[in-house]
Amino acid sequence: MGFLLSIYVGVVAIVMVASVARGDPLVPMLCVFGDSVxxxxxxxxxxxxxKSNFPPYxxxxxxxxxxxxxCNGKLATDFTAEYLGFDSYPPAYLSQDAKGKNLSIGANFxxxxxxFYDRTAQAISLTQQLAYYKEYQNKVVSMVGKDSANTMFSGGIHLLSAGSSDFIQNYYINPMLQRTYTPDQFPGLKVVVFDIYQPLLDLITKPTDQGMKEE
Structure with missing residues (x-):
């Protein structure tokens, strides 16, 4: 599987081998999915x-x-966007900035x-994030046309950070789960009972369905 997909789980580690000082970005867009990271x-x-819309954030x-x-400053994805050569950061999809040409560089969902478990918190689940992503694809197609949009999405980078909240807001606060399953067993429970990893599996195993290119 050669499409560009980075999975952030808990601790984010990014190794960049090049930075762009001038000119066009290395990739057409950057789309981000995940949690508070x-x-x-x-x-x-x-x-x-x-929320973190108050000081000292x-x-x-x-x-x-x-x-x-x-955080108090930039996120790892902000630095990633800079190193890739973007002049601005992909906007939060629900914000007022997510419109017009701002969407041409990607979006943050x-x-x-x-x-992965849709009921983990009062947040945008990964399933809903993928639904927003498909909605976003249609917006980009309307702006630049289908051929250009396909080129943008297939050549873009898609980053995902998820998994820690499922433990923090489910396993670690549910005594019944802790008595029944060890931390190593809990992820297996989620796959079998809730099938909450299916959205991620779809993103990885069916990249063309999400507008990405498989090589």
Whole structure:
């Protein structure tokens, strides 16, 4: 499987072998899915307590204001966008910035607290994030045409950070699960009982269905 897909689980590690000083970006777009590790503000638009749109969040960011990122500065995906040569960051899909030419460089669908299990938290589940992604694809097709859109999506990078919230907000706060399953057994339970990894499996095993290129 040669399409560009990076999976962030808990700790994010990115190794960049090149940076762009000038000219066009190395890839046409960057699309981000996942949880608080990569959420850039989608939770600001949800009815949830899991938000970071207040100080001291954002004090070291470019604007020195809270943006919805769960850190004081930039996220790993922000640095990734910079190293790839983008002049701006993919906007949070639910934000007012996610329109027009801003969508031409990609979009961020991540939601703090989300996980593979759709009921992990009051957040945008991975299933819904993929639904938004398909909606986003249609918007891009309307803007640039089908052929150009196919080129953009098949050549773009798709990043995913997910998994930790399923443990933190399910396993570790549910005594019954802890008595019945060890931490090593719990992921297997989720696959068998809830089938919550299917959206991720679809993203990996059926990239062409999601607009990505398989080589």
């Amino acid at each position: 990569v959420d850039v503000g989608n939770n600001n638009h949800l009815n949830t307590l899991i 954002g004090r070291d960011f470019v604007t020195h204001t809270p943006t919805g990122r769960f 991540a939601s703090a607290g989300s996980g």
